[in-house]
Amino acid sequence: xxxxxxxxxxxxxxxxxxxxxxxxxxxxxxxxxxxxxxxxxxxxxxxxxxxxxxxxxxxxxxxxxxxxxxxxxxxxxxxxxxxxxxxxxxxxxxxxxxxxxxxxxxxxxxxxxxxxxxxxxxxxxxxxxxxxxxxxxxxxxxxxxxxxxxxxxxxxxx
Numbered sequence: 001x002x003x004x005x006x007x008x009x010x011x012x013x014x015x016x017x018x019x020x021x022x023x024x025x026x027x028x029x030x031x032x033x034x035x036x037x038x039x040x041x042x043x044x045x046x047x048x049x050x051x052x053x054x055x056x057x058x059x060x061x062x063x064x065x066x067x068x069x070x071x072x073x074x075x076x077x078x079x080x081x082x083x084x085x086x087x088x089x090x091x092x093x094x095x096x097x098x099x100x101x102x103x104x105x106x107x108x109x110x111x112x113x114x115x116x117x118x119x120x121x122x123x124x125x126x127x128x129x130x131x132x133x134x135x136x137x138x139x140x141x142x143x144x145x146x147x148x149x150x151x152x153x154x155x156x157x158x
Contacts, residue, residue: 021105022136023085032078033135036070037089041132042097047072049091049131057090057115057146086141088115092150094132096125101134102153112145119150121157 036047049056050071060066062082067074069089080087088106100120107114117134 017107017109019105019107020138021103022138025137029078029080029137032076036072036076037133037135039100040097041094041099041130042126042128044131045091045133047076048089048133052091053093053129053131055090055092055148057088057148059141059146060087060089061140080137084140085137086139087135087137088141088146089133089135090148091131091133092117092148093129094119095129096122096127097130098122098125099132101132104134104136106136106138106141108141112147113141114147114149116149116151119152121152121154 037045047070049069058065058069060069060082063077063080066077066080066087070077099122102118102120104115104117107116119132
């Protein structure tokens with residue numbers, strides 16, 4: 001098992017230490033992200049992170065912030081209750097194709113947030129650097145530093 005750790009500066013949440021999983025969303029939101037953020041590494045999004053090959057984590061707390069990072073028609077954007085929720089969205093450069101997100105959660109600490117992402121490794125893959133996209137909607141989060149932890153499991157990583 002291999003773990004990669006990176007630090008990114010993003011916005012964030014509560015002051016007590018707790019593990020929080022993404023909140024299950026309605027079909028409109030799920031379908032939107034399924035259409036605009038490929039599930040497996042190796043396929044690029046046409047609407048998010050266009051012309052950006054860096055590891056990137058963005059915390060979104062308003063519709064205006066979401067519009068700024070979405071390069072397709074804003075008429076396509078889903079309705080998200082940003083008064084109650086925060087969207088964490090990002091990309092992480094993987095060493096091949098066919099990686100996918102198995103599970104994710106955040107650990108909220110007093111001064112930072114840790115985003116933990118379990119990645120399912122492919123049984124076979126082309127050795128090329130390509131993005132793996134992730135997103136999750138969480139209870140409203142305040143500004144904090146966020147650390148991204150990627151944990152590889154299964155497939156070629158075992």
